[in-house]
Amino acid sequence: MATEVIMPKVDMDMATGKISKWHVAEGDAVKKGAPLFEIETDKAAMEIDAPADGVIRNISAAEGAIVPVGTAVAFIYAPGEAVTQVSKPVDQSQPATRPDAGKNSGSLAVPASGYFRATPLAKRLARQSGVSLKDVSGSGPRGRIVMADVKAAVVKPLQVLPQHDMVPVDSMRRTIAQRLTRSKQTIPHFYLTVTCDLTNLLNIRESLNAKAPLGSDKSALWKLSINDFVIKALALSLKQTPEANATWTDDFIQRHHASDVGVAVAIAGGLMTPVVRSAETKTLSQISTEVKDLAARARSRKLLPSEYQGGTTAISNLGMYGIEEFTAIINPPHATILAVGAAIENFVAVNGQPVLRSQMKCTLSCDHRVVDGAVGAKLLQAFRSFIEEPALMLA
Amino acid sequence: MSRELSFAQAIQEALATAMEADERVFIMGEDIGVYGGAFQVTGDLVHRFGEDRVMDTPISELGAAGVAVGAALAGSRPILEFQFSDFATLAMEQIVNQAAKLRFMLGGKVSVPLVMRLPCGSGTGAAAQHSQSLEAWLAHVPGLKVVQPSTPHDAKGLLLAAIDDPDPVMIFEHKLLYKIKGDVPEEAYRVPIGKAAIRREGRDVTIVATAIMVHRALEAAEVLAGEGIEVEVIDLRSLRPLDKETIIASVMKTSRLACVYEGVKTLGIGAEISAMIAESEAFDFLDAPILRLGGAEVPIPYNPVLEKAAVPQMENIVEQVRNLARGKI
Secondary structure, X not given: OOEEEEOOOOOOOOOEEEEEEEOOOXXXXXXXXXXXXXXXXOOOEEEEEOOOOEEEEOOOOOOOOEEEOOOEEEEEEOOOOOOOOOOOOOOOXXXXXXXXXXXXXXXXXXXXXXXXXXXXXXXXHHHHHOOOHHHOOOOOHHHOEOHHHHHHHHXXXXXXXXXXXXXXXXXXXXXXXXXXXXXXXXOOEEEEEEEEEOHHHHHHHHHHHHOOOEOOOOOEOOOOOHHHHHHHHHHHHHHHOHHHOEEEOOOOEEEOOOOOEEEOEEEOOEEEOOEEOOHHHOOHHHHHHHHHHHHHHHHOOOOOHHHHOOOXXXXXXXXXXXXXXXXXXXXXXXXXXXXXXXEEEEEEEEOOEEEEEEEEEEEEEEEOOOOOHXXXXXXXXXXXXXXXXXXXXXX | OEEXXXXXXXXXXXXXXXXXXXXXXXEEEOOOOOOOOOOOOOOOHHHHHOOOOEEEOOOOHHHHHHHHHHXXXXXXXXXXXXXXXXXXXXXXXXXXXXXXXXXXXXXXXXXXXXXXXXXXOOOOOOOOOOOOOOHHHHHOOOXXXXXXXXXXXXXXXXXXXXXXOOOOEEEEEEHHHOOOEEEEEOOOOOOOOOOOEEEEOOOOEEEEEOOHHXXXXXXXXXXXXXXXXXXXXXXXXXXXXXXXXXXXXXXXXXXXXXXXXXXXXXXXXXXXHHHHHHHOHHHHHOOOOXXXXXXXXXXXXOOHXXXXXXXXXXXXXXXXXXXXXXOOO
């Protein structure tokens, strides 16, 4: 039987080899151990010796051809042995010399017959892990694919995943995760959105801020923000809609007398929600001063538990980040939370004419166990009137 | 209670135990009486049990085998010792055509409960006609059971199991093993026929070995362990019946199989084990070609250097199994 002459694997990483020179020609008699051809790899050039005595036949890779490891490039026949064409010539232009041949070190173990040179275990593992043997480079003799090669091919995609850091979970993070997960999983949320016109509010704010008296240190006693108006408006709306100022317990519904409004404050590594108690009874400047103080102490993590526990509703304002609208997760024991977007100038139709107006979108998340759709809508309707006619807050 | 006995002493103890326990048991063979046996296995048993039960035979293996088969058919429990397993060739008619067949040809109305002890193997300078390993010949014959102990413990236990067995059992005893020592319990225990033993556990390569090759495989495994290759060594113990389950389970664990045996490689026990694995569920777990290390394709030479070269040695096992484990074959 004829002896196969294959492209040998002379280097661990070698996937293909280039035949740089043949020392023999078709029909030449060769001696075992005599040089047959020269190969070039990425790293080295070397001579390949004849594996047997006989006559060289069926040379299938010409000089310059790049051939996958394990591929038969010729056969050595015993003198007088019948010559059969057992392998198709290696096509020099493709696939071996395709530009991407190196990337997909593929078809390395494929002899001309089209079968993969792979162990049963390698084939089985490839089947199970959905790896195509043509994507696997064989490390065994004559390019045979063994289990370790398939395993390496399976693992490869993982190796290109980005690195990541392990950030320890502190108690605040864990509390946020647990509370919000429980809220979102157990509270049936629904969402209502309104667009509020800010024209009047901005005018009043400007005027109030401009006329703020100076304190002993010559600085203005207040600088009201839109959010201060939002807090007061929501607190008064809850007073008008007492059904929504409530907390669900499994046995009864707590209906709260005061509107205690939590204000979400982003701090390093999480957020806190200090509560402005009985906000409906406080003036805008009182609210403004209180919120500034609570937020500053939240950031330095100096709040007392009594300052952030409880509450009946909350406000999350992402307007300063340019967020137009969003939905927030209710923070128990609250029944609602108001997600406040940015003040944005839009053209609106006034008497059939486009007029530029500042608008703000607010989305109320409601706990449907205590706040039905109409109740939530009533609350939001009241809120909108307070925002659009801030003078009502004085009534 | 267990104490250290040589392989030969363990066999002698089994013979004495069986003869004491059962009057039907007797032993026969060339020079086993006053001379004590070619390898001094029967020793002074003739003085303890008399010439009627420790019977010297003429130099006619065919005749002695015929007597043994006839005695077994007639209700005795004969144990026939051959001086060399090579001489079983002279008794083939009785072993293969009579002992192995009569139970089947007579519809199960008779059985042939005889035991033949066959000293085998090379390494003693006994040359071509006294050094062969012919166990695979007899293991090819349905109706025979063929065992090959590798330790004093198993030599006694397998012999007692063979004497109990209702069918003919051939025990091949490697001559180089007679002097090795090991723990042997005093009581009359049995080692089941048809059950291999895992002598060393490993995850990388399974070696299935017989007789003296078990010891060489264990030495090789020790060397390879130093290189980080963990070899599992299975002592086959029985060639027929073959303990397929143990071998299959081991190969499914290690994915690599080497068969190491002293008989001529071609058509030997390694061929059977390789084919059995290729036919089994373990096929899908093979991660390398199956390796066979067997005897060279020549009669065992007299020249001691050539004699050694004709059968696998520890160094050969180390080299080839290392190549197998490292994916080089």
